[in-house]
Amino acid sequence: MKRLGLILVPYLWLLALFLVPFLIVLKISLSDTELAIPPYTPTLDIAEGWEGIKTWWAGLDLENYTWLASDDLYWKAYLSSLKIAVISTLLTLIVGYPIAYGMSRAPDEWRPTLMMLIILPFWTSFLIRVYSWKAILSNEGLLNQLLIYLGIITDPLVILNTNVAVYIGIVYTYLPFMVLPIYSALERLDESLLEAAEDLGCSRFTAFWLVTMPLSKQGIIAGSFLVFIPAMGEFVIPALLGGSKTLMIGKVLWEEFFSNRDWPVASAVAVVLLLLLIIPIVLFQRNEEKQREAQK
Amino acid sequence: MSDTARAPVCVFAPWDDIQAKPLIQFQNVTKRWGDFTAIDDLSIDIYAQEFFALLGPSGCGKTTMMRMLAGFETPTEGKILIDGQNVAPIPPNKRAVNMMFQSYALFPHLSVADNIAFGLKRDKMPTDQITARIEEMLSLVQLNKFANRKPHQISGGQRQRVALARSLAKAPKLLLLDEPLGALDKKLRQDTQFELMDIQEKTGTTFVIVTHDQEEAMTVASRIAVMDHGKIIQVDTPAKIYEEPRSIYVADFIGDVNLIEGNVSRTTEGHATISWAEGQNELTGIARNDIIPGSVATLAVRPEKLNIYTSRPKDQSNVIKGKVLDIAYLGNMSTYVIETPTGQQIKAQVANTRRIQRRQITWEDKVWLSFTETAGVVLNQ
Ligand SMILES: Nc1ncnc2c1ncn2[C@@H]1O[C@H](COP(=O)(O)OP(=O)(O)OP(=O)(O)O)[C@@H](O)[C@H]1O
Numbered sequence: 001m002k003r004l005g006l007i008l009v010p011y012l013w014l015l016a017l018f019l020v021p022f023l024i025v026l027k028i029s030l031s032d033t034e035l036a037i038p039p040y041t042p043t044l045d046i047a048e049g050w051e052g053i054k055t056w057w058a059g060l061d062l063e064n065y066t067w068l069a070s071d072d073l074y075w076k077a078y079l080s081s082l083k084i085a086v087i088s089t090l091l092t093l094i095v096g097y098p099i100a101y102g103m104s105r106a107p108d109e110w111r112p113t114l115m116m117l118i119i120l121p122f123w124t125s126f127l128i129r130v131y132s133w134k135a136i137l138s139n140e141g142l143l144n145q146l147l148i149y150l151g152i153i154t155d156p157l158v159i160l161n162t163n164v165a166v167y168i169g170i171v172y173t174y175l176p177f178m179v180l181p182i183y184s185a186l187e188r189l190d191e192s193l194l195e196a197a198e199d200l201g202c203s204r205f206t207a208f209w210l211v212t213m214p215l216s217k218q219g220i221i222a223g224s225f226l227v228f229i230p231a232m233g234e235f236v237i238p239a240l241l242g243g244s245k246t247l248m249i250g251k252v253l254w255e256e257f258f259s260n261r262d263w264p265v266a267s268a269v270a271v272v273l274l275l276l277l278i279i280p281i282v283l284f285q286r287n288e289e290k291q292r293e294a295q296k
Numbered sequence: 297m298s299d300t301a302r303a304p305v306c307v308f309a310p311w312d313d314i315q316a317k318p319l320i321q322f323q324n325v326t327k328r329w330g331d332f333t334a335i336d337d338l339s340i341d342i343y344a345q346e347f348f349a350l351l352g353p354s355g356c357g358k359t360t361m362m363r364m365l366a367g368f369e370t371p372t373e374g375k376i377l378i379d380g381q382n383v384a385p386i387p388p389n390k391r392a393v394n395m396m397f398q399s400y401a402l403f404p405h406l407s408v409a410d411n412i413a414f415g416l417k418r419d420k421m422p423t424d425q426i427t428a429r430i431e432e433m434l435s436l437v438q439l440n441k442f443a444n445r446k447p448h449q450i451s452g453g454q455r456q457r458v459a460l461a462r463s464l465a466k467a468p469k470l471l472l473l474d475e476p477l478g479a480l481d482k483k484l485r486q487d488t489q490f491e492l493m494d495i496q497e498k499t500g501t502t503f504v505i506v507t508h509d510q511e512e513a514m515t516v517a518s519r520i521a522v523m524d525h526g527k528i529i530q531v532d533t534p535a536k537i538y539e540e541p542r543s544i545y546v547a548d549f550i551g552d553v554n555l556i557e558g559n560v561s562r563t564t565e566g567h568a569t570i571s572w573a574e575g576q577n578e579l580t581g582i583a584r585n586d587i588i589p590g591s592v593a594t595l596a597v598r599p600e601k602l603n604i605y606t607s608r609p610k611d612q613s614n615v616i617k618g619k620v621l622d623i624a625y626l627g628n629m630s631t632y633v634i635e636t637p638t639g640q641q642i643k644a645q646v647a648n649t650r651r652i653q654r655r656q657i658t659w660e661d662k663v664w665l666s667f668t669e670t671a672g673v674v675l676n677q
């Protein structure tokens with residue numbers, strides 16, 4: 001009985017926090033828009049009993065999904081999001097790996113401090129941090145002022161409101177999610193393995209490729225998914241830092257919801273996004289399991 | 297124990313040859329971490345084709361010596377030469393030295409076979425040769441069935457054998473083995489010891505081996521270095537270490553020994569005599585000439601060198617009298633613990649032949665122990 005309870009708790013949690021909201025969104029995506037509150041139809045009227053459920057059911061259709069397929073804005077937005085998410089994941093990896101590596105090689109007494117520095121940004125609001133990037137990247141921003149002052153450029157670089165700013169924003173925001181899993185993989189790495197590799201004829205560099213890299217693979221995979229999955233649906237960063245040409249599905253979703261007040265289409269966009277993300281999420285879970293097994 | 301010592305067929309003793317060039321030279325090497333001295337002004341020559349054993353208590357600096365040879369630590373002071381060349385500037389991957397790590401250091405992401413192949417691949421050995429070499433190494437350590445397992449899927453003893461196979465695979469000029477056989481059962485350990493000696497004879501590889509097992513050191517080593525606190529106390533052949541220890545520390549460290557303290561009453565060429573207790577005969581043993589009359593010295597004599605009698609032996613000079621305190625039956629031999637009237641305990645080990653005289657000895661019996669004048673060593677440090 002007690003065990004059943006223990007198993008039940010996470011499932012109830014999942015039900016309440018994931019499945020129920022998902023079903024609501026799914027239902028809305030099958031509805032039609034209407035100028036009302038809430039702005040869609042049909043709404044279920046339990047009071048009418050069985051008849052009510054029947055009319056409600058009849059009112060649901062896949063119209064919004066065919067609409068998504070017919071307008072190329074949507075799949076272009078999905079593709080563009082995918083591209084931005086993939087590129088920024090790679091960039092985060094390139095920036096994050098050396099940081100994680102450095103942390104794992106640092107003297108023991110420094111590590112808590114370094115860890116703290118990685119986590120510190122989470123202590124201020126995400127929005128404030130993204131806004132401050134606006135101040136850094138704008139034409140009159142800190143970065144351009146500095147570069148002009150140093151004489152490296154004469155005309156300010158246009159970074160804000162371009163995809164470059166979006167990449168910077170995503171890399172900055174999600175860096176800890178990349179660094180921490182890689183760090184935890186590297187920290188477990190036994191120093192004597194590298195010595196053994198060197199002893200058997202490897203240079204430091206080949207030892208890194210043949211030993212350090214493969215042994216941090218799981219950390220790299222975990223970190224990449226932790227960045228890729230949220231980056232795919234990212235809205236705030238493209239909205240604040242990206243330009244009119246930055247096309248991301250999160251932005252489309254927001255516009256459908258709040259500008260067009262077309263909840264059903266917005267919900268359909270969200271459902272498709274979720275379905276697209278299920279594949280990487282499942283892959284991520286598999287990687288975690290494999291990692292747990294290897295540690296046994 | 298001395299009978300397990302390997303008798304050299306033809307005399308291999310480059311350390312006695314002034315002309316011989318050592319393969320490895322430690323010249324006044326000191327290694328410090330902060331103010332802790334792990335290796336203390338140590339000098340030693342090790343010759344090609346030796347099977348050199350380092351023996352000493354935990355933390356005395358054995359692994360540190362190995363790591364300096366392999367290139368993972370640099371001496372704080374002094375020089376290490378291999379083949380007459382100072383190795384300080386040579387990185388580990390450029391040294392013709394392979395090391396078997398005390399912690400094994402197997403690559404967890406590679407199979408047993410790939411672990412063994414690791415060093416061979418770095419040498420760009422052709423694939424078919426690598427395959428053949430892996431097979432050879434796997435049969436040597438009897439792990440053919442486990443070639444495709446990952447290190448976490450095999451037992452501790454099997455891991456140790458993989459580590460051994462990996463270090464042997466490249467057939468280096470100098471092989472450093474840090475407790476290579478500790479996790480193996482007795483039978484497998486003996487087999488592997490003989491394999492190692494065989495490899496050594498076939499390939500002429502020089503071995504430096506760390507072991508906690510004296511019997512192992514006795515079996516395999518051409519010379520043994522007994523270490524303590526970062527210093528080498530004595531380097532000698534197994535037989536000499538056992539029979540002619542230079543210090544009480546070495547006598548006590550290797551094998552069982554009776555230590556009898558007394559005053560040196562007189563010395564003759566190569567011998568010294570001590571008087572050690574009221575009412576007991578003086579005892580004579582071989583001695584170096586730093587033993588001077590009037591000083592305090594200790595006679596070290598191995599239990600198996602003592603004979604036990606139920607009546608006072610007539611023709612023997614070294615006689616101790618006492619009574620039987622304890623008897624331990626060990627199958628092929630028995631150990632008698634004898635207590636002298638002054639309360640000192642002395643061990644005698646006697647082979648169990650069918651002689652009635654010995655079988656009669658029992659607890660509380662009055663007995664006499666004796667040994668020859670060359671059986672014991674008189675030591676003053
Ligand atoms: N990196 C290090 N920093 C500080 N002290 C060290 C370091 N490595 C070893 N030591 C110290 O040096 C001494 C010798 O260590 P070493 O590993 O050589 O011992 P050992 O003879 O191999 O012992 P064991 O038989 O237990 O393996 C030990 O007291 C150890 O604590």
Ligand SMILES: [Mg+2]
Nearest residue numbers: 358359398474
């Ligand atoms: Mg050690």
